[in-house]
Amino acid sequence: MRRAFVFILLVLFCAASVILALLTGGTELPAGEIIRTLLHPSSEGVTHTLIWELRIPRIFTAGIVGAALASCGVVFQAILRNPLAEPYTLGVSGGGALGATIAILLGISGLPMAAICFAGCCLSIAIVLGAASLKRFTDSTLILSGVIMSFIFSSAVMFIFSVASSREVHASILWLMGSLSAPPQGSIPMLLATLPIMAVLLLSAKDLNLLSLGDESSYHLGLNAKKAKGLLLLTASLITGVCVAVSGIIAFIGLVIPHLARRLTGADHRYLLPSSMLAGAGFLILSDSISQVLIRPLELPVGVITGLVGGVFFVLYLLKARPAEVV
Amino acid sequence: MDILTVENVTAGYGKEPIIHDVTFGIPKGGIFGIIGPNGAGKTTLFKTISKVLKPWKGVIRYVGNDIAKISHKAYAAKVAVIPQFRTAPPPFTVEEFVSMGRYPHGGRLTRFTPEDRRIVEENIRRLKLEHFRSKRMDNLSGGEMQRVFLAQGLAQSPELILMDEPTSHLDITHKIRILDVISRLSRETGLTALIVLHDLNLASAYCDFLVMMKHGRIHARGSANDVLTEERILEVYETPVRIGEDPAIKKPHIFFLPQSSQK
Numbered sequence: 001m002r003r004a005f006v007f008i009l010l011v012l013f014c015a016a017s018v019i020l021a022l023l024t025g026g027t028e029l030p031a032g033e034i035i036r037t038l039l040h041p042s043s044e045g046v047t048h049t050l051i052w053e054l055r056i057p058r059i060f061t062a063g064i065v066g067a068a069l070a071s072c073g074v075v076f077q078a079i080l081r082n083p084l085a086e087p088y089t090l091g092v093s094g095g096g097a098l099g100a101t102i103a104i105l106l107g108i109s110g111l112p113m114a115a116i117c118f119a120g121c122c123l124s125i126a127i128v129l130g131a132a133s134l135k136r137f138t139d140s141t142l143i144l145s146g147v148i149m150s151f152i153f154s155s156a157v158m159f160i161f162s163v164a165s166s167r168e169v170h171a172s173i174l175w176l177m178g179s180l181s182a183p184p185q186g187s188i189p190m191l192l193a194t195l196p197i198m199a200v201l202l203l204s205a206k207d208l209n210l211l212s213l214g215d216e217s218s219y220h221l222g223l224n225a226k227k228a229k230g231l232l233l234l235t236a237s238l239i240t241g242v243c244v245a246v247s248g249i250i251a252f253i254g255l256v257i258p259h260l261a262r263r264l265t266g267a268d269h270r271y272l273l274p275s276s277m278l279a280g281a282g283f284l285i286l287s288d289s290i291s292q293v294l295i296r297p298l299e300l301p302v303g304v305i306t307g308l309v310g311g312v313f314f315v316l317y318l319l320k321a322r323p324a325e326v327v
Numbered sequence: 328m329d330i331l332t333v334e335n336v337t338a339g340y341g342k343e344p345i346i347h348d349v350t351f352g353i354p355k356g357g358i359f360g361i362i363g364p365n366g367a368g369k370t371t372l373f374k375t376i377s378k379v380l381k382p383w384k385g386v387i388r389y390v391g392n393d394i395a396k397i398s399h400k401a402y403a404a405k406v407a408v409i410p411q412f413r414t415a416p417p418p419f420t421v422e423e424f425v426s427m428g429r430y431p432h433g434g435r436l437t438r439f440t441p442e443d444r445r446i447v448e449e450n451i452r453r454l455k456l457e458h459f460r461s462k463r464m465d466n467l468s469g470g471e472m473q474r475v476f477l478a479q480g481l482a483q484s485p486e487l488i489l490m491d492e493p494t495s496h497l498d499i500t501h502k503i504r505i506l507d508v509i510s511r512l513s514r515e516t517g518l519t520a521l522i523v524l525h526d527l528n529l530a531s532a533y534c535d536f537l538v539m540m541k542h543g544r545i546h547a548r549g550s551a552n553d554v555l556t557e558e559r560i561l562e563v564y565e566t567p568v569r570i571g572e573d574p575a576i577k578k579p580h581i582f583f584l585p586q587s588s589q590k
Contacts, residue, residue: 081414203435209427212417216379216410221483222403222431267418 003271006264010278014063017285021059022051026292026299061183062288062302063281064191065243066253070261070280071201071273072243073254075236078212078269079229080139087240087254090146090233094153095124096244101160101172114184114245121241124149129233178250178303180288187246194242198277200235205269208232212267251303252310253280259317283310328390330355330487330519331376336385338375344383345371346543353487353536358513358520360534362527362554364564368543369523370411373491376521377408389487403431407480411491411523416464421456421475422447424464428482450478453508470501477505481512491523502526506533531555531578539563555579 022038023031029047037043037051072087080089088094099120103113128145131137137145161169207228210218218225243250261276287305294300329352339345346368353359361369374380376387378394387394394402407428416424428450429443451460454474459467467475473493480488488509494502510533512518524530530537531551539547539554541563547554557570560581573580 078417081417206427206430206433206435209419209423210430213427214414217413219379219399220377220403220408220410221427221479222400224399262418266420266423268420268423 003265007275007278010264010275010282014278014282014285017282017289018059018063021062021285021289022055024289024293025050025055026296028296057188058180058183058288059285061187061191061246062180062285064194065180065247065250066257066280066282066284067277068194068198068239068243068280069250069254069284070257070276071198072236072240073258073280074261074269074273074276075201075208075232076254077258078208079232080143081212081214082139082143083259084255085143087236087243088150088249089143090128090237091124091149091153092121092237092240093244093249094150095120095122096241097176097249098153098156098160099123100175100248101157101164104168104172104175105160105164110184111186114187114190118241118245120153121237121244124153125234125237125241129230129237133230174301175248177301178248178306179291179299179301180247180284181292181299181301183246190242190246194239197235197239201232201239202273204228204232205273208269208273209267212269248301249303250284251307252314253284253306256310256314257283259314263317328355329353330390331521332388333372333376334386334388336372336375336382336387338371338380338382338384340371340380344543346375346540348385349543349545350385351538351545351548353519353521355519356513356517357535358509358522358533360530360537361521361523361540362525362530362537363540363546367540367563369540370491371543372540373411373489373521373523377406377410377489378402400431403483405486407483407485407488409476409480409488409490409493411495413476416472418463418465420461420463421467422451422460424475425451425456425478425482428479431483446484447482450481453481454478455504470497473497473501473505477508481508485518487519487521489521492525493522494529495525502529509533527555527560527581531580532573532576551578555581 023034027050029050033047034051037047041052069087073085076085076087076089077083096117097120099117100113103109103116108116128142128149131145132142157172161172164172207223210221210223211225211229211232215225218228257280258272258276261272261279264279265271265275284302284306287309288302291300291302291305332352334350336349337344337347349372361372363369371380375382378399381395389397389402389405426439426443426447429439429447432443433439451457454477456474456478459471459475464472464475477493493505497505506529509518509520509522513520522534524534534551537549537551537554538545539559546563547559555570557568560566560568567584569582569584570579571582572578
């Protein structure tokens with residue numbers, strides 16, 4: 001009952017974010033004109049271009065990336081059994097950052113840049129998961145190797161910064177902060193391709209419940225923990241890699257939203273995954289709108305907003321929650 | 328026919344084996360106890376039987392089938408395991424936690440059937456957890472938590488339940504309640520239980536068969552009367568005790584002899 005109510009609220013939150021994002025943006029448009037353009041998709045003109053070619057794809061991108069990062073955060077927290085785990089814990093973002101920086105240095109942009117960035121993500125996934133499967137890693141060794149990979153990759157990025165021009169460094173840093181302002185061409189199909197992979201996560205909700213109890217308990221209840229963990233870590237890492245390639249390293253969503261959603265719908269992943277997806281989508285769409293209007297006509301990287309809002313919110317939540325509830 | 332047989336099993340961690348060439352069979356029905364001092368290899372044996380640790384040598388058979396060839400899911404549909412140590416469970420509610428016991432009986436996409444619901448409900452009632460059902464696991468006491476673990480295991484509808492020291496840190500209310508539930512199920516439904524126990528008097532009172540281990544080998548086996556003798560306990564535990572008979576249940580009872588009383 002309570003759960004149904006929470007889900008209705010989350011859907012309304014997403015809908016409200018979408019409406020707000022349609023009505024606001026880098027350029028001010030009269031609301032009546034926006035609605036008219038929405039009702040007549042075949043019309044022409046500046047408003048039409050702004051709405052149909054900029055705002056709607058951007059809302060779509062923000063929604064999918066938000067939902068993906070939040071649900072991957074849930075997966076990483078369940079499998080690594082660590083409340084501080086997030087989609088970037090295993091070093092996916094480090095590899096992506098290196099790829100993107102190299103692309104910027106070489107003057108590559110758009111889809112090729114996304115591809116290089118995604119290759120970087122895959123490289124770090126391959127190294128961490130490969131090492132883990134060879135040496136039977138425990139959860140903490142896995143986290144540690146992810147942290148170390150991030151360090152190695154960020155050293156490489158620093159090295160590139162030290163030889164690059166300041167313009168390139170600036171472009172890279174903006175990208176590293178995460179932004180939805182210029183998703184590369186072809187990012188919509190890439191995001192669409194993640195939808196069936198995200199469905200795999202939803203279908204694994206029962207497995208995630210068991211995995212969150214630990215490996216031994218999973219075996220006792222009938223789940224081959226090693227196999228399930230490998231599959232889910234790979235799936236979640238690939239989804240994260242696509243998000244990083246499309247929109248850079250958007251901070252905090254993958255960490256904060258799962259905790260918030262757990263508070264709303266409980267620890268059962270059959271509800272936690274969809275509620276995280278809704279909350280993540282709504283939150284990123286909203287943050288992206290804020291990032292566009294806050295210092296208009298300039299635009300903030302959305303990562304700044306998610307980091308600020310998410311961070312402040314999280315501190316308040318930690319202060320308010322009883323110790324036993326902080327999990 | 329034995330429900331589970333352990334045949335010449337050697338197992339351990341790292342380089343040195345902990346248990347050596349262990350062989351025994353667990354008859355169907357009844358409560359089978361494993362006793363022995365700390366470090367005797369009870370938990371290692373338990374882990375090989377619960378399919379967490381692979382035997383180095385030998386084979387374990389469930390109703391004649393090598394358990395290494397049974398999938399985890401198929402094994403969990405027949406055999407429930409209540410391990411000794413667990414990490415703190417995530418904040419599931421009691422009801423959600425017990426429901427996870429139905430995992431081995433469901434497919435990836437199947438929803439909870441009325442039968443699943445009935446079995447979960449039955450075990451929530453059996454362990455008197457009705458008032459806790461919406462409480463979160465991280466807010467329970469040790470005794471309540473152990474009851475939830477048992478309810479989850481029983482929700483697997485097992486033919487055999489394996490329990491490693493299920494009562495060691497519990498008060499007497501919970502010790503007796505948990506063992507009584509197992510004992511009643513074993514009498515009424517033919518459930519077989521294998522329990523690793525530290526408390527020799529509880530082992531004597533509840534177990535139909537006992538295996539006593541020392542240094543990774545089986546030292547004695549049989550009924551409580553056969554296994555629990557003063558000489559044998561002195562030999563295995565290196566501790567002198569006196570043994571009498573519990574007048575009510577006609578089972579051996581161990582009396583401890585503090586050093587000050589031995590003069």
